[in-house]
Amino acid sequence: MGLQRPRDRVCIRPLDVLDNFGPKGRSLTDIADRLDSESLDHVVIRFAGDSGDGMQLTGDRFTSASAMFGNDLATLPEFPAEIRAPQGTLAGVSAFQVHISENPVHTPGDIADVLVAMNPAALKSQLTRVRTAGTIILNTDAFDERNLEKCGYEVDPRTDGTLDGFTVHEVAMTTMTVGATEDLDVKKRDAERSKNFFALGLVSWMYTRPVKPTLDWIKEKFGKNEAVVAANTAAFHAGHAYGETAEIFGHRYQVSASPKESGTYTNITGNVATAWGMIAAGQLAKLPVFLGSYPITPASDILHELAKHKNFGVRTFQAEDEIAGCGAALGAAFGGHLAFTTTSGPGVALKGETIGLAMSMELPMVIIDVQRGGPSTGLPTKTEASDLMMAMYGRHGESPMPVVAASTPANCFDMAIEAVRLALKYRTPVMYLTDGYLANGAEPWKLPDVSTLPDISVSFTTEKNGVDDDGNAVFHPYARDPETLARPWAIPGAPGLEHRLGGLEKANITGNVEYDPANHALMTDLRQAKIDGIKNDIPEIEVDGTGSGDILLLGWGSTLGSITAATNQLRKQGKNVDRAHLHHIHPFPANLGDVLNSYDKILVPEMNKGQLVKLVRAEFLVDARPLSKVSGLPFTAEEIASSAIELLEANAEGAK
Amino acid sequence: MTDVFLDPTKRGHWTTDQDVRWCPGCGDYGILAAMQFLHTELAADPATEIKKEDTVFVSGIGCAARFPYYMDTYGMHTIHGRSPAIATGLAVARPDLNIWVVGGDGDMLSIGGNHLIHALRRNVNMTVLLFNNQIYGLTKGQYSPTSEVGKKTKSTPMGSIDPPFNPISLAVGARANFVARTHDLDRKHMINVFRQAQAHNGSSLVEIYQNCNVFNDGVYDGIVKRANRDEMMINLVDGKPIRFGAENDKGVVIENGSAKVVNIADVGEDALHVHDQANPDPSVSFALSQLANDVNSATPFGVFRSVEHAEYASAVSDQLVEANNQMGPGDLDALLKSGATWEVD
Ligand code: SF4
Numbered sequence A: 001m002g003l004q005r006p007r008d009r010v011c012i013r014p015l016d017v018l019d020n021f022g023p024k025g026r027s028l029t030d031i032a033d034r035l036d037s038e039s040l041d042h043v044v045i046r047f048a049g050d051s052g053d054g055m056q057l058t059g060d061r062f063t064s065a066s067a068m069f070g071n072d073l074a075t076l077p078e079f080p081a082e083i084r085a086p087q088g089t090l091a092g093v094s095a096f097q098v099h100i101s102e103n104p105v106h107t108p109g110d111i112a113d114v115l116v117a118m119n120p121a122a123l124k125s126q127l128t129r130v131r132t133a134g135t136i137i138l139n140t141d142a143f144d145e146r147n148l149e150k151c152g153y154e155v156d157p158r159t160d161g162t163l164d165g166f167t168v169h170e171v172a173m174t175t176m177t178v179g180a181t182e183d184l185d186v187k188k189r190d191a192e193r194s195k196n197f198f199a200l201g202l203v204s205w206m207y208t209r210p211v212k213p214t215l216d217w218i219k220e221k222f223g224k225n226e227a228v229v230a231a232n233t234a235a236f237h238a239g240h241a242y243g244e245t246a247e248i249f250g251h252r253y254q255v256s257a258s259p260k261e262s263g264t265y266t267n268i269t270g271n272v273a274t275a276w277g278m279i280a281a282g283q284l285a286k287l288p289v290f291l292g293s294y295p296i297t298p299a300s301d302i303l304h305e306l307a308k309h310k311n312f313g314v315r316t317f318q319a320e321d322e323i324a325g326c327g328a329a330l331g332a333a334f335g336g337h338l339a340f341t342t343t344s345g346p347g348v349a350l351k352g353e354t355i356g357l358a359m360s361m362e363l364p365m366v367i368i369d370v371q372r373g374g375p376s377t378g379l380p381t382k383t384e385a386s387d388l389m390m391a392m393y394g395r396h397g398e399s400p401m402p403v404v405a406a407s408t409p410a411n412c413f414d415m416a417i418e419a420v421r422l423a424l425k426y427r428t429p430v431m432y433l434t435d436g437y438l439a440n441g442a443e444p445w446k447l448p449d450v451s452t453l454p455d456i457s458v459s460f461t462t463e464k465n466g467v468d469d470d471g472n473a474v475f476h477p478y479a480r481d482p483e484t485l486a487r488p489w490a491i492p493g494a495p496g497l498e499h500r501l502g503g504l505e506k507a508n509i510t511g512n513v514e515y516d517p518a519n520h521a522l523m524t525d526l527r528q529a530k531i532d533g534i535k536n537d538i539p540e541i542e543v544d545g546t547g548s549g550d551i552l553l554l555g556w557g558s559t560l561g562s563i564t565a566a567t568n569q570l571r572k573q574g575k576n577v578d579r580a581h582l583h584h585i586h587p588f589p590a591n592l593g594d595v596l597n598s599y600d601k602i603l604v605p606e607m608n609k610g611q612l613v614k615l616v617r618a619e620f621l622v623d624a625r626p627l628s629k630v631s632g633l634p635f636t637a638e639e640i641a642s643s644a645i646e647l648l649e650a651n652a653e654g655a656k
Numbered sequence B: 001m002t003d004v005f006l007d008p009t010k011r012g013h014w015t016t017d018q019d020v021r022w023c024p025g026c027g028d029y030g031i032l033a034a035m036q037f038l039h040t041e042l043a044a045d046p047a048t049e050i051k052k053e054d055t056v057f058v059s060g061i062g063c064a065a066r067f068p069y070y071m072d073t074y075g076m077h078t079i080h081g082r083s084p085a086i087a088t089g090l091a092v093a094r095p096d097l098n099i100w101v102v103g104g105d106g107d108m109l110s111i112g113g114n115h116l117i118h119a120l121r122r123n124v125n126m127t128v129l130l131f132n133n134q135i136y137g138l139t140k141g142q143y144s145p146t147s148e149v150g151k152k153t154k155s156t157p158m159g160s161i162d163p164p165f166n167p168i169s170l171a172v173g174a175r176a177n178f179v180a181r182t183h184d185l186d187r188k189h190m191i192n193v194f195r196q197a198q199a200h201n202g203s204s205l206v207e208i209y210q211n212c213n214v215f216n217d218g219v220y221d222g223i224v225k226r227a228n229r230d231e232m233m234i235n236l237v238d239g240k241p242i243r244f245g246a247e248n249d250k251g252v253v254i255e256n257g258s259a260k261v262v263n264i265a266d267v268g269e270d271a272l273h274v275h276d277q278a279n280p281d282p283s284v285s286f287a288l289s290q291l292a293n294d295v296n297s298a299t300p301f302g303v304f305r306s307v308e309h310a311e312y313a314s315a316v317s318d319q320l321v322e323a324n325n326q327m328g329p330g331d332l333d334a335l336l337k338s339g340a341t342w343e344v345d
Helices: A028-034 A055-069 A120-129 A145-150 A173-180 A188-192 A195-206 A212-222 A226-245 A270-285 A300-307 A322-334 A345-361 A388-393 A411-426 A436-440 A517-537 A557-572 A592-597 A612-620 A637-652 B028-044 B064-070 B083-093 B105-111 B113-122 B167-173 B187-199 B226-232 B282-289 B312-327 B332-336
Strands: A037-040 A042-050 A072-078 A093-101 A112-117 A130-139 A167-171 A252-255 A263-269 A289-293 A315-318 A338-343 A365-371 A403-405 A429-435 A442-446 A500-502 A551-556 A577-582 A584-586 A602-606 A624-628 B055-059 B074-077 B098-104 B126-132 B178-183 B203-209 B233-235 B250-255 B258-263 B299-306 B341-344
Touching: A042 A055, A042 A120, A042 A195, A055 A072, A055 A093, A055 A195, A055 A212, A055 A263, A055 A442, A072 A436, A093 A120, A112 A120, A112 A195, A120 A130, A120 A145, A130 A195, A173 A188, A173 A195, A173 A226, A188 A226, A195 A212, A195 A226, A212 A226, A263 A270, A270 A289, A270 A300, A270 A338, A270 A365, A270 A411, A270 A429, A270 A436, A270 B332, A289 A300, A289 A322, A289 B083, A300 A315, A315 A322, A315 B083, A315 B312, A322 A338, A322 A345, A322 A365, A322 B074, A322 B083, A322 B113, A338 A345, A345 A365, A345 A388, A345 A429, A345 A500, A365 A411, A365 A436, A388 A403, A388 A429, A388 A584, A388 A612, A403 A411, A411 A429, A411 A517, A429 A436, A429 A557, A436 A557, A500 B064, A517 A584, A551 A557, A551 A592, A551 A612, A551 A637, A557 A577, A557 A602, A557 A637, A592 A612, A602 A612, A602 A637, A612 A624, A624 A637, B028 B064, B028 B126, B028 B187, B055 B064, B055 B083, B064 B074, B064 B098, B064 B126, B074 B083, B083 B098, B083 B113, B083 B126, B083 B312, B098 B105, B105 B113, B105 B126, B105 B167, B113 B126, B113 B203, B126 B187, B167 B178, B167 B203, B167 B282, B167 B299, B178 B187, B187 B203, B187 B299, B226 B233, B250 B282, B258 B282, B282 B299
Parallel strands: A037 A252, A042 A112, A112 A130, A130 A167, A289 A315, A289 A338, A338 A365, A365 A429, A403 A429, A500 B074, A551 A577, A551 A602, A602 A624, B055 B074, B055 B098, B098 B126, B126 B203, B178 B203, B233 B299
Antiparallel strands: A042 A093, A072 A093, A072 A442, A263 A442, A263 B341, A403 A584, B178 B299, B250 B258
């Protein structure tokens, strides 16, 4: 994924970089403070290079420095689909976009203000993502004939007018990086690999990012290999100094800190937030966490993150396949653990039969689907939200299952806990949807006070709960709680409660195998009623707006940022727009029908061909209209705003 | 709890109130009885003191997979082929339990082959009972992955063309540390093998030659019928030379890595292979398993191998303890603050 891998580097003798690096005697931050900077309220920067160039790392560092500086931000990492695409080709381009602002940020930015392109392939593939008159910073060392040819440039784009209208800065990043590390005992080839830190230094200077966090981070990350620390530090300083001294950068840009609610913040990606939510849920439920999983992009990082925290009593089981991951989780649930399985679309397809068994056994577990482009292998590294129908209906038989979805990277934490709450309380598998965009995207997160997180614990049944025909006390595994319709959860080890669960239809109350059709109809209804009842146990949907707008933008999942930004744009244009976002999709919040019925126009932007819109049309008979996008990228605010205007104007003309 | 075990000679304490629904005469009945007797014995034995509430039977789909309904323990009747995976999750979560996995040759070797080999290689504490009747019973008579080549069934009217698995060889190849074979006509032998399998710390596989009297009746008669046993059953006894035959005149030698049946008169007694079930070298177990690849050859019964090896679930638990020692007990607040944080006033 284009990360620098410290272990690949050749180990050389330790040395003290700072002594070997000029300009001597001056602190870089001092210099920076003396220079004028132009104030911007936001900027969108796109780092792009070959997947071996370390662009994700560069973007990540820039993001962290910005977050600590106090900007609000959103990120969009884009990985190549192939792990080892040929170097220098279009297929091998890895990009990272970050949107920083002194105002609240909702999206990673529709279009970049600045593109850093480390090679011709990066320039060629990313040029359409830069705004008119935007800034392009090129690593000229990579613009040789071979590289131009590899990505299909017949003529050097720097000379044929391709870049007319852009502000182009041509920087010999590789040469300067090698120069900066000359005094170090680093081989040239290894020194070249630090060029991403040169780029980071340069962009950090341009946007007045604090320097120290990055220097500290380099030390911490590569500390075991002092040569690498030295080379990366030198490259970073060189880039920073280049920005300061080279004439081409007349001024710097300042993006001020975003005013925020007071508290402690951290920068978090969706996958880490999900993993931490799972750990938190275990603590809040007072149950040991069990994850059965099989590696799959873009969900694997949840497994990786959880595996680091075994000191919370977390058991992670990397199974032989997706089916076994889900099966093992179900086995653990039977044993009284808080069970999860994590995957992406293709894995959900494989887990379907086991999820059906979990529904029949009425055992709690959470299935986490980090959605990606489909069908089949589809676009593993691109985002899409096209598994909603599968989450709702992708099983045989009548098998209603709660579905919840996260809306922002930090929200993944809350929704993981919510999914667990529902699973435990109602003894049901719950489908929890995120997507590739949330998984890898980051945002500043105001940390919750852990003492205020909800208690979601439930108790195991330890006593017999019924009598048989002869009047003996017995355990009835399918005698339900009258309020929630949840069945008792008795786990092995409880004497006298021995019982057998299975996928065959069970008699109501006793749970014995039962083929009677009337009983099957009753059990089908009971399973449905149990899930339907959840709508009274979840928050009502809130409308952002007057409640009487000319149009409602209804969203779910990771479209929240784009829809919010679009809503703000439309309001600035004087449109009367309301907005609402679903976090619970099955069942829907109890008031959703009333909300939808109070609008003439409803637009439902989705990263699929219109799945939620079908559900709301079917359930509420409202004329909701789809806005779909399946190009592997999140919506831009502009796309949503223009579609909303179209729908509003259609209304004005009386046409539908 | 003592009242439950007042009369340990009766298997009744481990039976449920559910009617057993196998075909009359099915070999499964004998296996069920052996299991109930064994558990009555294990419950009464102060060395094991197995309790019903700590015992779980997990099965997939098929005739054999109905087994959990008839054992008065915890049970999961799951989905086709997946029982080893589901049981693995249970075993990892609950290393304190006595876990049995029950399935037929279709369940375990066809749809569930992948899960079986991985459960065996991991050495998770569970005992897998493979009811091998060389046929699909529940779906009414199609050939299975252990059926002989040329088997005529509803799905193979001209005879099957794919060669069968030898389940013992497969298990050895999958690095199973406990592998044994028994048959449904000899309750004592079954109980003896099951007891050793249960005592083994890790995954155990027991292949049971089981007669499906409806769709594949008498498939093992040539071996396990009383009149044929002496000549056709090779009894593996730990620490003893392997010999068999009505006159006890035959034996097994291992030559160039292969096992061979010989007349003792030809090779001399000292040449016989001395069975060592604790021998970690799987090639010897494999060689023995290859003595019989069909139902017409003299076939070894008993424990092929019983090798001590690190058990998976306890290794998982050990890592939790180690993580706790290294990092201290999990602290949620500290976790949330483990990345770079900053304050906003
Ligand atoms: S079909 Fe065969 S294996 Fe199944 S219950 Fe009947 S006799 Fe037993």
